[in-house]
Amino acid sequence: MGEFAQQVINGLSLGSIYALIALGYTMVYGIIQLINFAHGDVYMVGAYVGYFSMTTLRLGFFESLLIAMVICMVLGVVIERVAYKPLRNSTRIAVLITAIGVSLLLEYTMMFFVGAAVRSYPPLPDYLTGSFQVGGVTVGNQQVLIIGVSLLLMAILQLIVRRTRVGRAMRAVSQDADAARLMGINVDNTISFTFALGSALAGAAGVLVGVYYNSINPLMGILPGLKAFVAAVFGGIGLIPGALIGGFFIGGVETFVSAAGQSLYKDAVVFGILIAILIIKPTGLLGRNVKEKV
């Protein structure tokens, strides 16, 4: 029982990171039906920004988190404006290939500047490194931090999407971009804002991962990015609650597969889940079935 609860805690902290990344995927997909392959690399950039802010600038954890979020926000908007906006009316394959191109560009540009070597995150202040016992389960302060920060950001996101004008514009554009434009919504700005929100969350996830796993490298974004995408698909792509459920589910599955001594196969299991979901219910757990029209 204790072992199980321990793995649940581990799964929750990993899952909240996946959920943060998956939110960006799902919002972008919801609004322009694009799998933003570069999203995982925005997360990688966030991790590096956090790293340099903590080492070179000697800032604290929360300041670094904020800086990473702001820089990733700008990066996300720039990517959208430069690479995706000119392709608004192209085929989906064209945009998808562009997204892969942007992803590789971010990875290898980063590698060019910082080198391919793995870097380890600077040690955290004492209040973040300790751990405490709850009923025989060891909970690290880091884990509390990760889960707490994630939940806070998700709550803020939900507030923006549900309660503000720009949030309402986002929902309108995702339902029908043309109709939204007729109602006087600036669709381009709304799309940029969506990228800004998603990228900021990815940046935060990057710093949290750096703190949690203590090592970062320029290619670290590929696999978590793909898994976060699996999480988004699992929950129903385009749906914010779906991304949360999916993120926690994938994090949990991965943790339990590792705990069962099959850690070598944990990625294969995640992709197996993806294929199974796509075959059984391609719209995801919470998705509704939309008939394709001629």
Added chain:
Amino acid sequence: MKKGLVSFLVKAVPLLAAWAIVLVLINAGIVTDYYLATMATICINIVLAVSLNLITGFTGQFSLGHAGFMAIGAYTCAMVTMAEPSVLGFVGGLLGGGVLAALVGLLVGLPTLRLRGDYLAIATLGMAEIIRIILLNQDATNGAAGLSGIPAFLDWNWMFFLTVATVWIIANFLHSSQGRACISVREDEIAAESIGVHTVRSKVLAFMIGAFFAGIAGGMYASYFYFIKPDLFGFLKSVDILVIVVLGGLGSLSGSIIAAILLALISTALQPFPELRMIIYSLALVVIMIFRPQGLMGSREVSLGVLNRFRRREPAVATASAAPAIRRDDDEEVV
């Protein structure tokens, strides 16, 4: 009949000449092993790109898992030739790898090809990752260290004729009724279905043929470079192949061939700077998509069939304007 023969010779003679010239140069020691390795890379990339083009360019099914099929072919061919180091073993391994890759293509394709564009891309990517992870964790495949000391059978003759055969078979498939059905699926799936094209069968067929030749390419790779490991067949390899197809033009076999040669030369030149190579690759992807999404060739073809035009011009002047469709058809032929 005679006309067909002449047309065939017009295409076959330059090809055979190219093959013979290189053969002579190899025997004369002018083409060294270093150049031959580049040529092997080009041949393998042509086979990979042409087969991916069949799936993505002509049938419109976006696949990100081509490296997975290549891995199946490479490991099959490697293990068969290591157990049976003879030409027979090599051919058996090559074909076995192709067939196995095609079967996996069928297994994955049947359910997932019902998905639309980008979902399919992710599903195929997941499939390739699963293949790689399985190879990584088997004793028989020697895990992450991979297999080395694979008997080398792929000389210039093999690589040349395997490549030509691949292009020839796929070009002919595309001109068959099944091939036309595949192209109609790309143009408009719903319209194709409404005129009686079995869209799922067309997609699965294209997927299997593409997978088969990706497997062959994997076998060629294993046999020439006599060392394989799972990491060689990761996501980046799939992207590499995709770059060739996109650069050459989705829906142009000759474009794929030209792009494969061009990119091999560029990456040979950039060998000392591997990071720069990837930056240029990725920039090229983005820039091509924004400014010339149809690639170098679009869906046009250049072919040795062009040579036919010079021959036919004099007697065919009178009928040329009457039969533009037929002429266009000829121009599209490859090889």
